[in-house]
Amino acid sequence: MSQALVRIAAGWLLGLMLAVAGAIVAVNVVNNTVASAQQPVREYLDALQSGDGGRALGLLRATVPPSNAAMLDGTALQTATSRLSNVDIGDPEDQPGNRVMVPLEYTIDGSRLRSEFVLEKTGTEWLFFNTWAFVPSRLPTVDITVVNGSEAIVNGAAVNMPNGRNSFAVFYPGEYEASLNGQYFAAPATRATVTARDAPVAPLNLLTQATDRLKQDVAAKVKEFLDGCAGEAVKEQKLQPDCPFYYASNNRVQDGTIEWNVTKYPGVSIEPFDGRWVVAPLDGKATVEALQQNAFTGIWYPLKEEVDFSFTTRLDVTPDAVRVTPQLSF
Known part of the structure; x- marks a missing residue:
């Protein structure tokens, strides 16, 4: 009977030791x-x-x-x-x-x-x-x-x-x-x-x-301004219109023959400067044609000259619009 009890006790002790060992392993696994x-x-x-x-x-x-x-x-x-x-x-x-x-x-x-x-x-x-x-x-x-x-x-x-x-x-x-x-x-x-x-x-x-879109929009407005200016110069028949381009001559020019055309539109470059955006000076060419009379001989002959011009602008940009204001000095 005592041997049976010893075996039982030993079995319980072994089980307890295994449970404790398992618990220690489990605790270590969880902690890790x-x-x-x-x-x-x-x-x-x-x-x-x-x-x-x-x-x-x-x-x-x-x-x-x-x-x-x-x-x-x-x-x-x-x-x-x-x-x-x-x-x-x-x-x-x-x-x-x-x-x-x-x-x-x-x-x-x-x-x-x-x-x-x-x-x-x-x-x-x-x-x-x-x-x-x-x-x-x-x-x-x-x-x-x-x-x-x-x-x-x-x-x-x-x-x-x-x-x-x-x-x-x-x-x-x-x-x-x-x-x-x-x-x-x-x-x-x-x-x-x-x-x-x-x-x-x-x-x-x-x-x-500046994006290409902005450059294109500015270029379009510059072209619109120059074409409008040339058209107004023809309408008013002026060799020296209120435009970036003009032509000086001592000869008499026959009224109704003056014709202005922009032959080279300015390239547009936009750069940051002093906390704002500025358009670099705009350089281009325009051609004037007319019938003029020599002041000394009185002979009438064609006038055709290509002139260089340059001007600056003020650029104002909002999320929805671009405004280009020419700055002309006369």
């Missing part, structure tokens, strides 16, 4: 997975990829610096992490003060990059499972400027650029792309990759240029 310091990093990355800025900010326990918050939520935030590939969350590395550093490696545009997150142990749950949280920090910013502009597109979101500049709070890791694609003004895209809260980020400078 869902309760590890890697888990908050996984959740943070998932929040970024979902465009959930509120959740990401809460997990990161970060403060937002004085800045524009357009990049902190929605599509703009999703776009920031959309180019991350081959993501690998590394093993935690011990740090002083009951903290660990969790490395995150990933690829953006073919470059292998790394971000590091410092977390601190905040306690345990159910006596055994560790709890971890990011060490509080402050979000980085990306500064953007635009030449002679008050708006831009950043990660697909339209943003205001007061006085041609703005600063945007951003999450990391992420890539931020700024561009301008207006019908009259545009700037090629430029990108910045943010890998850490304290890593310096070069400002994104949008080098705005």
Whole structure:
């Protein structure tokens, strides 16, 4: 009977030892997975990829610096992490003060990059499972400027650029792309990759240029002005009309024979200058034809001369219209 009891007790003891061992293994597995310091990093990355800025900010326990918050939520935030590939969350590395550093490696545009997150142990749950949280920090910013502009597109979101500049709070890791694609003004895209809260980020400078559409519209208005001026000069029969072109002659010209035609219209170049857009001086050619009388011989003979002309304009552009005002000096 005592031997049977011993066997029973031994069986119970073995079962208990196996249960304890299994529990220890389970606790270690949980502490190394869902309760590890890697888990908050996984959740943070998932929040970024979902465009959930509120959740990401809460997990990161970060403060937002004085800045524009357009990049902190929605599509703009999703776009920031959309180019991350081959993501690998590394093993935690011990740090002083009951903290660990969790490395995150990933690829953006073919470059292998790394971000590091410092977390601190905040306690345990159910006596055994560790709890971890990011060490509080402050979000980085990306500064953007635009030449002679008050708006831009950043990660697909339209943003205001007061006085041609703005600063945007951003999450990391992420890539931020700024561009301008207006019908009259545009700037090629430029990108910045943010890998850490304290890593310096070069400002994104949008080098705005006049679009072909604006140049074409200005050229059309210049042509309209010159053709109208030539037509008025013919109507008024003037060799020296109120136009950029004129012809001086001491001979008598027969009324009704004066004909003006623009033979070379100016090329249009639009450049930024002193906070505004200016049209470079407009150079062209015009031909005057008439019947003139020699002042000494009295003989009538044809006049046909091509003259060079040049003038400047004032350019005013609104989102819906272009106004070109010729600046003539007489």
